Amino acid sequence: MELTENVIKKPRVILVSADTGEFDAELSMKELEELAKTAGVEVAATVTQKRPSYDTATCIGSGRLEELAEEAAALDIDLVIFDHELTANQTKNIEKILDIRVIDRTTLILDIFAQRALTKEGRIQVELAQQKYRLAHLAGKGIEMSRLGGGIGTRGPGESKLETDKRHIHRRIEALTEELKELERRRELHRTRRRKDNVIVGAIVGYTNVGKSTLMNALTDAGVLAEDKLFATLDTTSRALALPDGRSVLLVDTVGLVRRLPHNLVEAFKSTLEEAANADIIINLIDISADDGYEQAQVTAELLKELGCEGIPQVNVLNKADKLPEGANITCDDSTVLISAKNKVGLDELLECIARNLPETAKRGKFVIPYDKTSIINTIRIDGRVFSEEYTAEGTLIDALVDNKVYYLAEPFAVK
Numbered sequence: 546m547e548l549t550e551n552v553i554k555k556p557r558v559i560l561v562s563a564d565t566g567e568f569d570a571e572l573s574m575k576e577l578e579e580l581a582k583t584a585g586v587e588v589a590a591t592v593t594q595k596r597p598s599y600d601t602a603t604c605i606g607s608g609r610l611e612e613l614a615e616e617a618a619a620l621d622i623d624l625v626i627f628d629h630e631l632t633a634n635q636t637k638n639i640e641k642i643l644d645i646r647v648i649d650r651t652t653l654i655l656d657i658f659a660q661r662a663l664t665k666e667g668r669i670q671v672e673l674a675q676q677k678y679r680l681a682h683l684a685g686k687g688i689e690m691s692r693l694g695g696g697i698g699t700r701g702p703g704e705s706k707l708e709t710d711k712r713h714i715h716r717r718i719e720a721l722t723e724e725l726k727e728l729e730r731r732r733e734l735h736r737t738r739r740r741k742d743n744v745i746v747g748a749i750v751g752y753t754n755v756g757k758s759t760l761m762n763a764l765t766d767a768g769v770l771a772e773d774k775l776f777a778t779l780d781t782t783s784r785a786l787a788l789p790d791g792r793s794v795l796l797v798d799t800v801g802l803v804r805r806l807p808h809n810l811v812e813a814f815k816s817t818l819e820e821a822a823n824a825d826i827i828i829n830l831i832d833i834s835a836d837d838g839y840e841q842a843q844v845t846a847e848l849l850k851e852l853g854c855e856g857i858p859q860v861n862v863l864n865k866a867d868k869l870p871e872g873a874n875i876t877c878d879d880s881t882v883l884i885s886a887k888n889k890v891g892l893d894e895l896l897e898c899i900a901r902n903l904p905e906t907a908k909r910g911k912f913v914i915p916y917d918k919t920s921i922i923n924t925i926r927i928d929g930r931v932f933s934e935e936y937t938a939e940g941t942l943i944d945a946l947v948d949n950k951v952y953y954l955a956e957p958f959a960v961k
Contacts, residue, residue: 555587559617562593562628563605568805570628572837576803577628577650579754584657589620603638604629610642617645626653633682651678654803666728673721680714683707745906747786747794747899748821750849751830752841753801756864758782760830760886761798764895788900789893791909791930791946797824804844822852826903827859833875833883834868858902862895907948911960915940921954 560577564570570593581588592613594605603610604627617625624646631639631649639647655678658671749757765784782798797820821827827849831842849855860880867885869875875883882898884891907929914921922941925931928948935942940958947955 555585556623557589557621558586558624558626559589559613559620559622560591560626560628561605561613562591563599564593564595565598569837569840572840573628573804577626577653580650580653580657580803581626584653584660586624589622590616592616599629602635603642604631604635607642610639614643614645617643624648626650636682650805654806666725669721669724669728673718673725676714676718676721680711680718683710683714745792745794745826745903746797746820746824747826747828747903748797748799748824749828749830750799750821751801751845752832753803755801755830755832755835755841756886757798757801757830760862760864760884761796763886763889763892765796786896788903789896790900791932792900792903792907793930794826794899794903796828802841802844802848804840806844806848819852821849822854822857824857825906826899827854827857828862828899829859830862830864832865833863834865858904860895860898860902866890905949907946908952909944909946910955911942911944912947912955912958913937913940913942913960914955914958918958921958924951924954 558581560574560581562570562574562577574591574593578588578591592605592609594609596605600606605613613625616622622645625639625643625648627639627647627649629649630651631647636647636649655671655675658667659675662668662671749760751757761782761784764786784796786794786796788794799820829842829845829849831845832838835841858880860882863875863877863881863883864886866875866883867888867890877883880898880902882891882895884895886892919941922931922934922943925943925945925947928951930946932944932946942960945955
């Protein structure tokens with residue numbers, strides 16, 4: 546008996562873009578290709594058509610679509626992906642000409658999110674974004690959406706399938722929104738407790754695939770999945786990190802960003818991104834080796850502004866120094882540091898940079914606490930950190946990091 550190996554064939558796709566000058570089509574198409582590979586498909590060809598504006602019926606010209614249909618047949622294409630958000634009517638018209646399934650950039654990103662969301666909150670956020678997108682694209686689906694139907698309990702007399710589907714989606718959106726609100730309430734309780742316990746929070750933000758998970762693992766041994774793929778991780782991870790000055794920071798990883806992130810996705814993932822808005826310091830990770838690193842940094846800056854993060858101290862971390870050409874001259878300042886998270890190079894400088902830019906929440910000093918004031922030492926132990934203790938004739942000599950709120954207790958006993 547001859548054994549044969551089952552090989553799963555990847556769907557073959559063509560990527561399509563209409564270049565109207567609205568954005569950098571070449572960069573966007575490169576990113577779309579990375580997204581497609583992350584989704585597990587094989588990119589057989591890419592097509593870009595320069596146009597003064599989008600065709601309202603077919604996005605690109607109908608003549609170019611006819612040529613695309615022939616190309617798709619010759620290349621045995623299973624799917625066509627447009628680098629734009631298509632309307633329901635555009636999708637229907639394009640599929641009619643190509644006779645192949647067609648999706649847009651948003652649908653592709655949603656599919657990747659659905660594959661990679663692991664936590665309950667992540668899955669709820671993905672489904673909520675999917676349902677909102679589906680609701681906006683129900684109209685124009687064709688005759689199958691306008692059939693009249695009666696039914697016990699689900700449809701009114703003479704109600705169309707389109708109306709029924711809309712009603713079901715609205716109900717599901719309401720249910721998912723309530724679930725998210727409950728999870729947000731719990732998260733806010735955690736934040737309140739952290740503030741009460743004076744926990745310092747640092748949020749790692751940045752473009753997708755700039756190395757956020759790799760940095761998290763390098764600093765804290767968090768064991769977060771780190772792959773050379775877009776959106777390798779979607780769920781929030783938090784770990785404690787000790788700084789050189791004795792303070793401890795709760796480091797929080799956030800979902801990666803992409804240019805032209807669909808509005809529904811921004812809304813759905815705002816609860817995760819809000820960790821940045823509630824952080825004491827933002828660690829903005831930038832891929833210094835990327836050709837479009839500046840544009841990526843701009844995308845991050847715009848979203849942080851939208852989330853109301855202005856005024857929060859920020860450290861700019863230029864990652865992937867190992868990919869820079871030899872002799873590259875990179876200028877850093879007090880809030881900028883060059884590292885390689887993969888090779889664990891520059892991490893000490895990063896920790897010092899974080900400590901330098903954090904608001905002062907505690908002071909380190911040496912104090913001689915009289916023996917009849919030992920309650921002060923206990924308070925320092927609870928709210929600060931003791932590095933050493935020594936018993937002397939005058940009292941206990943301690944080297945400690947004292948929280949600002951209790952520093953007034955220890956200050957009279959400070960060693961000059």
